Amino acid sequence: MTANQQVLLDNRPTGEAVAGNFKLVNSETPVLQNGQVLVRHHFLSLDPYMRGRMNDSKSYTAPQSLGEVMGGGTAGEVVESRSPKYQPGDKVVGMGGWQQYSVVSADAPGALRKVDTTHVPLSHYLGAVGMPGVTAWYGLLKIIEPKAGETVVVSAATGAVGSAFGALAKARGCRTVGIAGGPDKCRYAVDELGFDACIDYKLYKDAAALSKALQQACPDGIDGYFENVGGMVLDAVLLRMNAFGRVALCGMIAGYDGQPLPLNHPGLILTNRLKLQGFIVSEHMSIWPEALTELGTLVGSGKLRPRESVAQGLQAAPEAFLGLLKGKNFGKQLVKLI
Amino acid sequence: MTANQQVLLDNRPTGEAVAGNFKLVNSETPVLQNGQVLVRHHFLSLDPYMRGRMNDSKSYTAPQSLGEVMGGGTAGEVVESRSPKYQPGDKVVGMGGWQQYSVVSADAPGALRKVDTTHVPLSHYLGAVGMPGVTAWYGLLKIIEPKAGETVVVSAATGAVGSAFGALAKARGCRTVGIAGGPDKCRYAVDELGFDACIDYKLYKDAAALSKALQQACPDGIDGYFENVGGMVLDAVLLRMNAFGRVALCGMIAGYDGQPLPLNHPGLILTNRLKLQGFIVSEHMSIWPEALTELGTLVGSGKLRPRESVAQGLQAAPEAFLGLLKGKNFGKQLVKLI
Numbered sequence: 001m002t003a004n005q006q007v008l009l010d011n012r013p014t015g016e017a018v019a020g021n022f023k024l025v026n027s028e029t030p031v032l033q034n035g036q037v038l039v040r041h042h043f044l045s046l047d048p049y050m051r052g053r054m055n056d057s058k059s060y061t062a063p064q065s066l067g068e069v070m071g072g073g074t075a076g077e078v079v080e081s082r083s084p085k086y087q088p089g090d091k092v093v094g095m096g097g098w099q100q101y102s103v104v105s106a107d108a109p110g111a112l113r114k115v116d117t118t119h120v121p122l123s124h125y126l127g128a129v130g131m132p133g134v135t136a137w138y139g140l141l142k143i144i145e146p147k148a149g150e151t152v153v154v155s156a157a158t159g160a161v162g163s164a165f166g167a168l169a170k171a172r173g174c175r176t177v178g179i180a181g182g183p184d185k186c187r188y189a190v191d192e193l194g195f196d197a198c199i200d201y202k203l204y205k206d207a208a209a210l211s212k213a214l215q216q217a218c219p220d221g222i223d224g225y226f227e228n229v230g231g232m233v234l235d236a237v238l239l240r241m242n243a244f245g246r247v248a249l250c251g252m253i254a255g256y257d258g259q260p261l262p263l264n265h266p267g268l269i270l271t272n273r274l275k276l277q278g279f280i281v282s283e284h285m286s287i288w289p290e291a292l293t294e295l296g297t298l299v300g301s302g303k304l305r306p307r308e309s310v311a312q313g314l315q316a317a318p319e320a321f322l323g324l325l326k327g328k329n330f331g332k333q334l335v336k337l338i
Numbered sequence: 339m340t341a342n343q344q345v346l347l348d349n350r351p352t353g354e355a356v357a358g359n360f361k362l363v364n365s366e367t368p369v370l371q372n373g374q375v376l377v378r379h380h381f382l383s384l385d386p387y388m389r390g391r392m393n394d395s396k397s398y399t400a401p402q403s404l405g406e407v408m409g410g411g412t413a414g415e416v417v418e419s420r421s422p423k424y425q426p427g428d429k430v431v432g433m434g435g436w437q438q439y440s441v442v443s444a445d446a447p448g449a450l451r452k453v454d455t456t457h458v459p460l461s462h463y464l465g466a467v468g469m470p471g472v473t474a475w476y477g478l479l480k481i482i483e484p485k486a487g488e489t490v491v492v493s494a495a496t497g498a499v500g501s502a503f504g505a506l507a508k509a510r511g512c513r514t515v516g517i518a519g520g521p522d523k524c525r526y527a528v529d530e531l532g533f534d535a536c537i538d539y540k541l542y543k544d545a546a547a548l549s550k551a552l553q554q555a556c557p558d559g560i561d562g563y564f565e566n567v568g569g570m571v572l573d574a575v576l577l578r579m580n581a582f583g584r585v586a587l588c589g590m591i592a593g594y595d596g597q598p599l600p601l602n603h604p605g606l607i608l609t610n611r612l613k614l615q616g617f618i619v620s621e622h623m624s625i626w627p628e629a630l631t632e633l634g635t636l637v638g639s640g641k642l643r644p645r646e647s648v649a650q651g652l653q654a655a656p657e658a659f660l661g662l663l664k665g666k667n668f669g670k671q672l673v674k675l676i
Contacts, residue, residue, distance in 0.1 A: 052609075230604065249608045262600035266568065270587045270616035271390075278608040 001028045002038065002079075005314050006069045007098035012056055015259075017325065021054065022070070022318040029101050037112070038080040039092055039102050044314070044335040045073035045126035046321045047160075048228075048253045061280075070098035070317075073131060075115070075122050076337075083107070091115050093125045098317055100337050110285070119300035127332035128306040129295045132160035135281040136226065137291035139248030140168050142284070143277045144224035148173030152224040153214070155179040155233050157189045157198055160306065160332035161250065164295060165226050166193050167304035174224075177217045179233055181327045188330070192305060201233055207264070210236035221245075229253050231261050238268045249278040253325065307331030339366045340376065340417075343652050344407045345436035350394055353597075355663065359392065360408070360656040367439050375450070376418040377430055377440050382652070382673040383411035383464035384659045385498075386566075386591045399618075408436035408655075411469060413453070413460050414675075421445070429453050431463045436655055438675050448623070457638035465670035466644040467633045470498035473619040474564065475629035477586030478506050480622070481615045482562035486511030490562040491552070493517040493571050495527045495536055498644065498670035499588065502633060503564050504531050505642035512562075515555045517571055519665045526668070530643060539571055545602070548574035559583075567591050569599050576606045587616040591663065645669030 003026065010023035032038055050072060053064040064071060074096030078086045083106035086092070094112045096102035104111050115125045127133065136154075146152055146169060154165045157178025166189070169176045178189040178198035189198035197217040204210035214222070214236060221242035227234055230252030241247070252261065269276060298304035309329040311320035317335045324333045341364065348361035370376055388410060391402040402409060412434030416424045421444035424430070432450045434440035442449050453463045465471065474492075484490055484507060492503045495516025504527070507514045516527040516536035527536035535555040542548035552560070552574060559580035565572055568590030579585070590599065607614060636642035647667040649658035655673045662671045 234604070249604075252605050252608055260602065261605060262602045263604040264598065264600045266572070266587075266601040267590050267599060269614055270590055273616045273618060273621070275613065275615040276607055277613040278611045280611060283611070 001031060002101055004029050004099055004101045006100075007314060007317055008068060009054060009064045009066055009070055011066065013054055017051060017054055017322060019318045019322065024315055029103055032080060032082045032103060035083050035105055035107055036103050037078050037083050037086045037106050039074070039076045039094065039096055039104055039112070040079045041074040041076040041096050041100055041102065041337045043075045043123045043126055044096075044098055044317060044337060045075075045130070046317065046324050046333040046335065047072070047132070048251050048324065050321065051253070051325055071095060072097050073126050074102065075125050075130075081106075086112070086114070091117050091122055093130065098314065100314060120296055123308060123310075123332075123334055124299055124306060126334060127160040127308065128164045128299050128304055129292060131281060132332065133164040133295040134288055134291040135250055136161045136165035137168055137295065138279060138281050138284055138287060139226045139250055140165055140172075140224070141291075142287070143248035143275075143279065144226065144246045146172050146174050146224050149175075150223035151175040151177065151218045151220055152226070153177045153179065153218065153222050153237060154226040154228070155201075155237075156228040156251075156253070156327075157195060158185045158193065158307065158331055159228065159329070161226070161228060163189075163193050163306050163331065164298075164304060166195050167298050168294070169224075170194050171298070171303070175218070175220075177214075177222075185330060188307065192307070204236075207232045207235035207239070211239040214240045224248075226250065227252070235264050238263070238265060238274070241268065241272050241274055243272050245272060245274050247274060247276040249276060250281075309333045311335045313337070339369060340439055342367050342437055342439045344438075345652060345655055346406060347392060347402045347404055347408055349404065351392055355389060355392055355660060357656045357660065362653055367441055370418060370420045370441060373421050373444055374441050375416050375421050375424045375444050377412070377414045377432065377434055377442055377450070378417045379412040379414040379434050379438055379440065379675045381413045381461045381464055382434075382436055382655060382675060383413075383468070384655065384662050384667075384671040384673065385410070385470070386589050386663065388659065389591070389663055409433060410435050411464050412440065413463050419444075424450070424452070429455050429460055431468065436652065438652060458634055461646060461648075461670075461672055462637055462644060464672060465498040465646065466502045466637050466642055467630060469619060470670065471502040471633040472626055472629040473588055474499045474503035474506055475633065476617060476619050476622055476625060477564045477588055478503055478510075478562070479629075480625070481586035481613075481617065482564065482584045484510055484512050484562050487513075488561035489513040489515065489556045489558055490564070491515045491517065491556065491560050491575055492564040492566070493539075493575075494566040494589075494591070494665070495533060496523045496531065496645065496669055497566065497667070499564075499566060501527075501531050501644050501669065502636075502642060504533050505636050506632070507562075508532050509636070509641070513556070513558075515552075515560075517575075523668060526645065530645070542574075545570045545573035545577070549577040552578045562586075564588065565590065573602050576601075576603060576612070579606065579610050579612055581610050583610060583612050585612060585614040587614060588619075647671045649673045651675070
């Protein structure tokens with residue numbers, strides 16, 4: 001038994017999520033059973049999808065239960081093992097949740113994955129070489145299916161998904177254009193992440209104005225779009241899509257608080273013969289090994305240099321998460337737990 | 339030279355299309371050149387896409403030019419030929435436009451197609467065994483890709499596209515549910531076209547109410563949807579789509595007059611991992627032979643008994659077309675020209 005801190009979902013948001021929805025508690029880890037391992041979490045991943053799970057409504061995942069530890073991806077180290085598969089000291093990635101330690105059945109499929117930190121820092125396995133990176137890979141390769149020379153756009157371009165998307169698309173010879181909030185993020189997208197251009201959506205008051213900026217950044221139109229935010233940004237991009245354009249819908253963070261978020265010109269889907277497709281990367285596990293191999297190589301070789309926002313200590317997780325929903329993070333949002 | 343009557347686009351609609359947008363004129367056919375044939379049109383096809391071409395705006399086809407003969411599909415008979423490929427008496431389908439006769443270069447690819455009227459009446463080559471039927475075939479087979487036992491829905495169910503869609507989906511073991519306007523059309527959809535159920539959208543005041551009716555007609559949810567109308571109907575159907583549902587967007591007639599027509603819950607594309615795809619059947623000519631073969635067999639064997647609304651005489655074309663846009667037709671809208 002080890003002293004453990006946990007963050008529970010205490011009550012559900014009405015509208016915007018607030019710190020009072022969460023509760024920090026002290027507990028102890030249960031005694032290990034045969035086949036189980038005890039993992040000390042070094043990093044907790046904060047991701048926009050968690051906001052959806054806080055609602056008690058039909059979505060692609062079951063709602064987060066009240067009074068239980070918030071779910072979430074974790075990277076850490078095995079500190080005790082009653083499974084022959086793991087030794088203390090092994091670096092592992094799993095879904096340990098918002099807590100310092102987790103007890104995991106080593107045989108449960110997909111519960112834990114051993115990772116090699118020789119060339120890739122442990123934290124990146126929660127970002128560029130983890131779920132967000134694979135998300136970018138799936139949307140680009142399986143939905144957008146880009147050809148060299150095409151123009152692809154991604155919103156939330158400096159986030160964990162967006163930055164991986166940029167590197168993956170660049171490697172395929174695409175013109176890559178990001179959309180992000182604020183001059184610092186846009187400069188970073190171009191200077192460090194290798195985007196050909198990046199548009200600061202905060203400079204534009206509506207979809208029509210943003211669409212004009214997109215026209216300048218994408219003189220040949222837009223062939224593929226990876227959507228993380230929804231709302232005005234999606235409307236603006238659709239106005240610039242070329243015939244036979246493809247849109248991968250992975251997040252619509254702008255609508256997570258429940259406000260209406262219509263798509264204003266669905267007729268464009270018809271007139272431009274577009275494909276819009278939603279997906280969830282956890283439903284496509286078969287592509288993970290191939291995607292992780294490419295992403296690990298991009299990071300290991302320095303072609304993808306993902307940025308991280310790191311909050312310190314579990315008690316900082318709720319505020320860091322609420323900041324993420326407002327775009328206050330700069331790069332992959334993590335909580336360091338050691 | 340043969341006396342000819344033609345309907346020209348005289349001026350463009352501002353908002354709703356009106357009869358005054360068209361102009362009936364008398365002319366003469368030009369003298370035949372080598373390689374040309376003179377076709378007497380027996381039937382003119384009226385189709386919703388023509389409304390889009392009346393606007394001077396970017397769309398998937400070039401706008402209809404002012405002062406020129408309205409474009410449109412025609413079925414008729416070769417009456418004079420200076421091409422070895424055609425003999426007088428040959429029954430042919432082409433794009434002769436809103437006029438009694440057309441002069442066609444026999445060698446132009448896709449300009450004319452000889453048809454066999456032994457088992458299929460000539461007029462059906464403009465409907466079930468023509469462009470509308472192939473449209474249904476493409477959307478069902480190439481976008482919806484239905485499996486036996488799945489539920490598929492089509493709007494404008496008794497129209498030329500909808501009735502073909504129903505027969506094609508039934509032949510693949512699907513539960514087929516139509517949406518149409520009025521009790522007569524709904525009864526016809528079930529009794530004559532073989533739909534498992536048909537919903538009269540006019541009975542429901544908003545998308546939520548229509549969505550409840552869909553829930554009853556589709557107890558297992560909706561796996562595929564073929565969209566001809568847009569607006570409230572599309573909103574209602576999206577609320578009932580199952581995970582991994584597919585939507586083929588072929589028409590959004592509700593928005594053709596330029597009024598705003600937002601899609602109110604695009605977040606459903608993400609949460610239900612839907613695919614929405616727009617298409618235009620004329621961009622997929624390679625599938626036409628296979629589609630026409632199946633459609634001809636369905637009609638020839640009596641498994642698809644398409645209904646027609648036939649207006650008499652070229653001068654009746656504008657009013658018949660405006661009625662089509664309001665759903666006043668019952669089945670494929672044609673104009674009989676002989």
